[in-house]
Amino acid sequence: MLKVNAFDHLVLNVRDVEVAAEWYARVLGMTRVDNVQKQGGPIRTSMMFGRNKINLRPISMSPDVWFTGLSPQPGSDDLCFLTDIGPEEVADHFRQCGLEIELGPVVKPGAQGDILSVYVRDPDGNLIEVASYK
Template sequence: MLRVNAFDHVVLNVRDVEIAADWYSRVLGMERRDAPPAEGGAARTSMMFGRNKINLRPISATQEEWFTGLSPQAGSDDLCFLTDLPPAQVADHFRANGIEIALGPVIKQGARGDIVSVYVRDPDGNLIEVASYP
């Protein structure tokens, strides 16, 4: 029986790769990596963090340039990231960067139990949860 054991990467559909890359770098501390176009495809911008990566797919890319889901739409994702910072410091960081807090800190259910989360929105409107385990 097939059993997956981890995510390798996630692809976010974005209106503007430069704006999204700046936000994920500046606000969440991710490292930007650019790759040249693959044969017949488009250039790739990825945001690296830990052992994970997010590819930023421009919503204007065609299926030929970037094979993707049937109905790509910017701003339709909910993502949860983990941090070692206490929730109050996460909230302070967002405020210091001019990011409006949508909710939190609040207790939610994570993959391993209760987490304390702070929710914001990225430039495309995706719901971004930054959480820590108590």
């Protein structure tokens, strides 16, 4: 029986790769990596953090060039990232970055128990939750 045990990567559909990459680097401390695809394909931009990555797929790119879901839309995702700092520090950081806090700090159920979460939106309108375990 098949049983998955982790994510390798996620793909976000974005309006502007440069804007999204700058935001994820500046706000969430991720590292940008640009990869040239085999067979002369376009450069793909990924944001690396820990053992994970997010690929930034420009919404303007044809599904023939970058195989994707049936209804790609920027701003339709909700993502939760974990951090080791507390929610008040997260909220302070977001304010220093000029972001409006959508919600939080609040207690939410995480994958391994209660988490303390703060929510903002990325440039495409995706809901970004940054949380820490109690």
